[in-house]
Amino acid sequence: MSPKSDTCPTCDDLNNKILATKDNEEKYQEYEVEKELHLRKAEKGQKNIQMQTVQAKNDSKYHVITFDLQQALPTPKISTRPAFYKRKLWTYNLGTHNCGIGVGHSYVWNEIGEKRIRGNSKLLEKSILMTFMETLLVAISDNCCGENKNWNMIFFCLWVISGRFKRIEQFPVPGDTMLPNDRDFAIVERYVRWQVQCVYSPDEWICVLQLSAKSNPFKVVQIQQSDFISTTELNLFLQRNTVNKNKESIQLRNCASMVFQESEPFTVTFYEHTAGEIQCAQK
């Protein structure tokens, strides 16, 4: 696997800055260095996925998942002629790749009857997570603060670890890093491009996902509204704390990994740019 060839927002931003500061050597150098650093982090993310996958293959108590939300799937989808619909119905696929056994899981839901289910900041109770017990879980996702690096996700990890995992390590990786999910999504997209004429209902998307990977089919799970966990209660119960034990402030966006341990149910440890440990005390 190599890093993605298409650019991420950070790369786009830095490329623009580099172009705009061609006449200012000092600034130009500064942005060049920043870009180099950013790309090295993506490479590090790639190596981390490979290393973790090897570990997961060799140890049955060590689980590695990567997860990402596929671009929303529209219905109706008509490929033969241009069609205008006032309102499309969207189906969502949260891809979760189990790296140890190399199987992609699709958790699928749609907008019918539920307007508030959005994004992958909520992982799902029906999910793969419930099949791992007493284990170490490594969860790798895109480094997007809105989707994956936020308080809802932290509270969810603190909640899910209890009685189920010894330790959860979460690695948000830069946008350039190719997740196994990207390969899974590409398989679906290729199948849709060549084999699927039209999709008229969300249920048909389930079939498309089931049929798209021939040799190693995706495990497709349909998600109902009742399968979602509301993070509202967790927000009521736990305090958002942005200072560590030494009262130094912690910036979520700077963290490169987070560690949750069953033995310390209210503590999350952040690593890299601003290493530190914070307590999410009960309110």
Ligand SMILES: [Zn+2]
């Ligand atoms: Zn980038």
